[in-house]
Amino acid sequence: MPAARLAAWVLPQLAPDSRTWTEAAVARVKSGGLTELGPAMARAGRRVDHLPLVPLPQGNFPSHWTADQGVRVLLAASLPWDPAARWLKDLDTLFSCAEVQESIALYQGLAFLPRPDLLAPRGAVGLRSSIESVWAAVALDNPFPGRHLEPAACRQMIMKGLFLGADVRRIIGLEAMTDGELGRMLRDFARERNAAGRPLPSHFDAVLSLCPSAHP
Amino acid sequence: MTFTCIDPHIHMSSRTTDDYQAMRAAGVVAVIEPAFWLGQPRTCVGSFRDYFASLVGWERFRASQFGIRHYCTIGLNSKEANDPVLADEVLSILPLFAAKDGVVAIGEIGFDDQTKEEERAYRAQLELAKRLELPVMVHTPHRDKSAGTRRSMAIALEHGLRPDQVVIDHNTEETVQDVVDQGFWAAFTLYPQTKMGSQRMVEVVRRYGSKQIFCDSSADWGVSDPLAVPKTAALMLAQGIDPATVEAVCLTNALAAYGPSGQISAADWAATSPIDQRRLFEGNSVLRGQTPRVD
Numbered sequence: 001m002p003a004a005r006l007a008a009w010v011l012p013q014l015a016p017d018s019r020t021w022t023e024a025a026v027a028r029v030k031s032g033g034l035t036e037l038g039p040a041m042a043r044a045g046r047r048v049d050h051l052p053l054v055p056l057p058q059g060n061f062p063s064h065w066t067a068d069q070g071v072r073v074l075l076a077a078s079l080p081w082d083p084a085a086r087w088l089k090d091l092d093t094l095f096s097c098a099e100v101q102e103s104i105a106l107y108q109g110l111a112f113l114p115r116p117d118l119l120a121p122r123g124a125v126g127l128r129s130s131i132e133s134v135w136a137a138v139a140l141d142n143p144f145p146g147r148h149l150e151p152a153a154c155r156q157m158i159m160k161g162l163f164l165g166a167d168v169r170r171i172i173g174l175e176a177m178t179d180g181e182l183g184r185m186l187r188d189f190a191r192e193r194n195a196a197g198r199p200l201p202s203h204f205d206a207v208l209s210l211c212p213s214a215h216p
Numbered sequence: 217m218t219f220t221c222i223d224p225h226i227h228m229s230s231r232t233t234d235d236y237q238a239m240r241a242a243g244v245v246a247v248i249e250p251a252f253w254l255g256q257p258r259t260c261v262g263s264f265r266d267y268f269a270s271l272v273g274w275e276r277f278r279a280s281q282f283g284i285r286h287y288c289t290i291g292l293n294s295k296e297a298n299d300p301v302l303a304d305e306v307l308s309i310l311p312l313f314a315a316k317d318g319v320v321a322i323g324e325i326g327f328d329d330q331t332k333e334e335e336r337a338y339r340a341q342l343e344l345a346k347r348l349e350l351p352v353m354v355h356t357p358h359r360d361k362s363a364g365t366r367r368s369m370a371i372a373l374e375h376g377l378r379p380d381q382v383v384i385d386h387n388t389e390e391t392v393q394d395v396v397d398q399g400f401w402a403a404f405t406l407y408p409q410t411k412m413g414s415q416r417m418v419e420v421v422r423r424y425g426s427k428q429i430f431c432d433s434s435a436d437w438g439v440s441d442p443l444a445v446p447k448t449a450a451l452m453l454a455q456g457i458d459p460a461t462v463e464a465v466c467l468t469n470a471l472a473a474y475g476p477s478g479q480i481s482a483a484d485w486a487a488t489s490p491i492d493q494r495r496l497f498e499g500n501s502v503l504r505g506q507t508p509r510v511d
Contacts, residue, residue: 038312039348045317097265097312099273100498131498 003077006112009061010053010070018048022071029078034090037079041094041102044071064141065108072102073109081114088118095122100131107137111144120148127157132164139171146173155182159189162201169203175210183211218243219449219462224470225250225324225353225385225405225432226442228286229275233502235435235442236282242446245485246285248474249275250324250353253295255437261305264292268313276318277497287480289323289353290314297337298329307340314348320474321345323353324385327364330357335371342375350477352382356391365391369398383473385432388412392420396428401473405434406444414448418455426464430473
């Protein structure tokens, strides 16, 4: 989704002074790059409220974002993205300096940045996080994994989600990720738990039932 | 009876939770932790980045678990400003941290050896402070202090900062007059034995009053006293300094100096949040098997 569509969705939902601040900050980021984006990302958390954004019926808008999250993604999406090498380096710096709330917004917004096709490695970093809310920002209610991650990475994401006790049914495109190999991993996991006398996680059966049967 | 005070210059990441508990019991309600060096030089920008992240993250949480509000300053200190390649890398990430919640100033910056490189980094950060509309905390050198202090003030004015936007720290009897006369904030660090101590602080306040003056402990990785501020407050009261003056020197002047950042005010601790040691920071606790204190 180009930044313009994101702006058209987010900006009208902001309080007037938040909108004025955001529009000025976006302009500063477009001309000044990362050195303007840093302070704007931090301040968005204070300048914009944390009320939920209303998703529009058409157009694949996110369903669980708050206004400050929408603004943070819009700011990040306004960073000049050409040349791509410089943009990736800037994004790396942005992500590595982000505190938790900024991280959550950025990972939620991966699919809405200019070149999401280049961001699979960054998505993988988010999925390796030990901070559950950061992991969930990539994995749940987010079109990014289904569109841009390799099948192996998606399978690991589902397994980790089960380990975390997350509601993996919220993974967008889950059904397309449930292949024979995932079925094998899940059945092995079930055997391991049964042998240990330990219960299976919530939603385990729901995911397994989506996988092709072991005995075609 | 404890006297409510703040320590506006203390390196809490070098201190143990015993210190937090003792400080809270002695009346310290808030601390400002400046970004500084750790005792041996950092060799890459990643070390600075992770340190800044801990100042706005884990350390703030750690303090809160003992009932103390934690704020910080962000900056490239003078002791680590002499490698220009590294300095430039650090300067480039400062904008990503300096506007985060709880950052009350750019600092602690200024001179150590008074080299050209230190001056370059100092000037660049004064410009950043202006751009972000943040106060500045200046570390004055311990060697050639008077000349270094004068130079630090002159350069700040040259860059168009107002003196009331700048805190000149680590003052002595020799530097204070000039600092106060030029309209800067004059902070005094109370060391256990050397540079400036509690009794001398009493004399400074007797002589100069409380206008523009406040004190701090700068407790850090070396031998320090994290209770220096409450002890000095008690000493002042015991020696007949009036409570309003003591409150200015140990609480309200520092608030006035750093308050314009919009990140610190007495309201932050006026309604005391109950301590809840069941809370976690990104999944981690300050406890190691103890029963959580829940007020």
